Amino acid sequence: MIRRLFYLSLGALAAVWVMRRLRALQPDHIAHRAADRVSGAMAGLRDFAGDAMEAAAKRETELRAQYGLDTGIDPTLPANHYLKDGR
Template sequence: MIRRLFYLSLGAFIALWVMRRLQALQPDHVARRTAAGAAGMLARVRDFTSDALGEAAERETELRARFGLDQAGQGD
């Protein structure tokens, strides 16, 4: 009797797990996950680009000050 109850509950658990996995593969769900992933990746790329451009601008300012390039443009 206990063995039957065990296998019955195991079968119910596996059926529930399989149903959840199949629902996750529905086209609209896959499209939502893909869109969310793409939006997240786009945000990370924008953050990286913003950081890289900020660092490049700072470095350019440092180099212009170091080599005196700011004063050369003002004399013309």
């Protein structure tokens, strides 16, 4: 009798586990999890890029001040004004 009760509970447990695994494999669940992971990764990359750009700008300012590379660029002119056009 105890053996039958053991196998009955083991079968019920296996059925519950299989149903949960099958439910987790449904396309909407998979897409939702993938979107959450991608969203989290993109937020991390965005934070990293912002920190890297900020550090690079700070370091560039330090180097320009250290080596006296203030070019005296006029901020009112267009960005490509100082480029040679090949003529």
